[in-house]
Amino acid sequence: MFLKEIVESHKYLLFAGKGGLGKTTLSATTARYLASRGKKVIVFSTDPQASLTDVFERDLFGKGEVELAGNLYALEIDADRVVSEYQADVRKKILDMYGSVPEEIEDYIKSASAQPAMSESATFDSMIELIMAGRYDYYIFDMMPHGHAIRFLSMASLLDTWINKVVDIRKDSQEVDERVRRMSGKKTHGTEETGILGELQDIKNRLDFMAKIIGGGDTTALFYVVIPEQMAIMDTETAIAEFKKFGIELSGIIVNQVYPRELLSDPDVPEFLKSRIRMQQSNMEIIHRKFADKIVAEVRMMDREPKGFAMLEKTANMVYG
Amino acid sequence: MDSHKDGKKGLASIKSAIRDFVYGMAAHDMVTYSLRTRMHMENLFMLIVMGDMLGIPVLPPYYSLRLLPHVVPHVKTWKRTLLRDRDVTDRMFGG
Numbered sequence: 001m002f003l004k005e006i007v008e009s010h011k012y013l014l015f016a017g018k019g020g021l022g023k024t025t026l027s028a029t030t031a032r033y034l035a036s037r038g039k040k041v042i043v044f045s046t047d048p049q050a051s052l053t054d055v056f057e058r059d060l061f062g063k064g065e066v067e068l069a070g071n072l073y074a075l076e077i078d079a080d081r082v083v084s085e086y087q088a089d090v091r092k093k094i095l096d097m098y099g100s101v102p103e104e105i106e107d108y109i110k111s112a113s114a115q116p117a118m119s120e121s122a123t124f125d126s127m128i129e130l131i132m133a134g135r136y137d138y139y140i141f142d143m144m145p146h147g148h149a150i151r152f153l154s155m156a157s158l159l160d161t162w163i164n165k166v167v168d169i170r171k172d173s174q175e176v177d178e179r180v181r182r183m184s185g186k187k188t189h190g191t192e193e194t195g196i197l198g199e200l201q202d203i204k205n206r207l208d209f210m211a212k213i214i215g216g217g218d219t220t221a222l223f224y225v226v227i228p229e230q231m232a233i234m235d236t237e238t239a240i241a242e243f244k245k246f247g248i249e250l251s252g253i254i255v256n257q258v259y260p261r262e263l264l265s266d267p268d269v270p271e272f273l274k275s276r277i278r279m280q281q282s283n284m285e286i287i288h289r290k291f292a293d294k295i296v297a298e299v300r301m302m303d304r305e306p307k308g309f310a311m312l313e314k315t316a317n318m319v320y321g
Numbered sequence: 322m323d324s325h326k327d328g329k330k331g332l333a334s335i336k337s338a339i340r341d342f343v344y345g346m347a348a349h350d351m352v353t354y355s356l357r358t359r360m361h362m363e364n365l366f367m368l369i370v371m372g373d374m375l376g377i378p379v380l381p382p383y384y385s386l387r388l389l390p391h392v393v394p395h396v397k398t399w400k401r402t403l404l405r406d407r408d409v410t411d412r413m414f415g416g
Contacts, residue, residue, distance in 0.1 A: 094389070102393065104374070105389065105396065108371075109389070112382035112383075112386055113386075117381055117382065117383070121381055163384075166366065169362055169365060169366045169369070173362045173363065176358055180352055180359065196388060196391045200388070
């Protein structure tokens with residue numbers, strides 16, 4: 001299958017890979033292509049060092065869902081702001097319920113919010129929120145670099161196991177409460193049950209929903225971007241194995257930034273560049289040997305940085321024809 | 322009339338005494354045991370979702386915060402219970 005067919009037949013498209021290989025450009029290019037076919041598309045960056053703003057040449061950071069052109073939207077979240085808004089929500093809820101926020105609870109809110117996992121979770125939750133709202137025909141995710149992406153995508157299934165255990169404990173507690181009430185007519189003084197179970201159920205529903213989307217081969221396609229260089233090839237091999245461990249199957253590999261081979265026969269091309277092209281050619285052989293059945297596209301190196309709508313249009317024509 | 326009322330009252334108190342007696346004989350231990358189990362479950366739950374408060378990081382703080390408003394009144398008791406708990410070695414060596 002080619003990239004175009006896979007892209008058109010999957011609602012959720014994820015672009016992953018090492019940093020700096022062109023994930024953002026390919027995400028933006030794909031979004032541009034689908035939007036030009038009349039589909040309502042959003043491209044979302046999960047990378048804390050997001051560069052959609054640079055690619056689209058428009059300030060998107062922390063601005064919510066921004067319409068860039070007809071049918072084409074982009075979202076670059078400010079995870080720190082999401083975390084502080086979330087903190088404020090929790091504080092307000094406690095204030096509404098008890099009239100004040102005890103000091104140790106306030107300390108806990110502050111320390112929990114300072115953990116690095118917090119912004120990752122906030123981004124993940126924003127991703128779930130966006131998909132659950134269901135306002136778009138296509139969702140394109142520009143993922144963070146490899147290791148983080150694997151942890152990020154496996155978060156749904158890991159957290160789901162955790163939540164299931166917590167829900168089980170609460171249900172067991174509820175049974176004990178009932179037993180005590182029947183035998184003695186007394187009420188136990190545990191935490192308030194309905195609220196907790198409601199929250200847990202809601203978290204569980206969201207995670208289940210996301211786990212289904214991530215693991216759903218019919219609706220979700222995960223692409224890995226590689227360039228013809230040794231380190232990127234090694235990284236791709238590791239990523240394929242690790243994604244597999246979490247039951248996530250790669251839909252295809254995109255080889256990006258490939259120098260045109262014909263430059264080798266051009267007498268005006270300097271030897272320095274030719275040597276680089278030869279290196280790429282030998283790495284291309286390795287790529288074909290290792291991932292032959294997974295390669296869905298080879299994208300040429302552009303003569304300048306693919307930024308702005310005109311350039312994205314050009315890239316879209318090159319990639320999707 | 323009054324003696325009739327007194328008689329009813331007396332009967333009720335005998336009934337209640339019998340009920341308490343039967344409860345004491347048959348169910349009290351079970352109820353105490355269940356309450357203890359319930360307390361341990363509560364502690365386990367709190368440890369899993371709020372472990373960070375005692376310096377035991379248990380994933381993930383984002384979701385702990387969502388549950389936090391519901392457990393606010395129990396945090397103090399829970400921390401006290403858990404920090405008071407002693408293990409076998411404490412008992413052996415008088416810790």
